[in-house]
Amino acid sequence: MARRAEVCDCVISSDNLVKKMQLLRTFAPWLLLAFLGQQVSLSSSVRNKNRRTDRTATQAPGGAQRSESKSAATGRGKFLIKTKKMQCTWGAEDVGDRVRLNIKCENPEARVKGGTTDLECQYNGKPERCPGYQSDPNGFWKQVARTFKRLQAKVCIDERALVRAGMCKRAPRDAHFKLDIRSSVAAGQSGGESEGYQPPPPRPTSSAPAGPTACRGREQQKKKAEENCGRWASVCTFFFSMLQSEDC
Incomplete structure (x- = not known):
């Protein structure tokens, strides 16, 4: 079992x-x-995450460009040229790979008393080459406004005077704004002098005296030959011309 x-x-x-x-x-x-x-x-799910990362990376440069254009758009201000009693305004705009500053000045008093009434010019630069322009655009434009106040009478006149921001001292030269002297235009009223860019006067060229000069050397030789040589004067004149040659 x-x-x-x-x-x-x-x-x-x-x-x-x-x-x-x-x-x-x-x-x-x-x-x-x-x-x-x-x-x-x-x-x-991993692929979707990678795609999102790629989209974010590709959109980043566009966002940077938008921030740069926004930085340029915020650049504007006012200043006074005391010696000329001119009230000036300036504004920034993007032009290709550069930023342009448009300057406009006017003197209402000169419209009545005479003198320079209007002054316009443009400054160009590449401020994106300065790190401070990207990190602190508001501070950058404040320093540019201070520079305009310091330049005073050199504004729109002296192309050697660069418009610099203090935070960009070590930046390349083209990061600063330089005057385009061809854009400098001034207008006057009632016989006032225009203080825009004036080309240097042409250098005087030496010119030859008009008309032929009298050749006195040959006449003196002929007289000496007639006094000393008599009928042989022509022969003496020939020898005198060989010994004392002068270009007439």
Whole structure:
């Protein structure tokens, strides 16, 4: 009886094992599909993150350009040229790879009493080559406004006087604003002198004296020959001309 019981237990356990194997074979493909699906979803999420990163990187230069143009647009101000009693305004604008400062000055009093009534000019520079222009644009333009107040009578007149911001002392020369002397225009009223750019006067050229000069050397030689040589005067004149030659 004991042996029969053992045999029955072995048969039952083998049947259970067969059933488990059948279940495993049935669910194995489904488990594999679930695993593969999870891997696909993970890889797609990683790709989406990379695409977002790339879009952000490509949009960054455009954002920088917008910030630069905004920095240039905020540059404007007023100052007074005391010696000329001129009220001036200036404003910045982007022109290609440069920033241009447009200066306009006027003297209302000169319209009545005479003198220079209007003065206009332009300054050009590349302030983006100065780190301070990007990090602190408001501070940059405040320093530019102070420079205009210091230049006074040199504004729109002296092309050697650069408009510098204090924070850009170590920046390249083209980072500062330089006067375009061709853009300097001044207008006067009632005989007032125009104080815009005046080209230097032409240098005087040496000219030869008009008309031929009298050749006195030959006349003197002829007189000496007639006094000393008599009828041989022509021969003496020839020798005198050889010894004392003069260009007439």
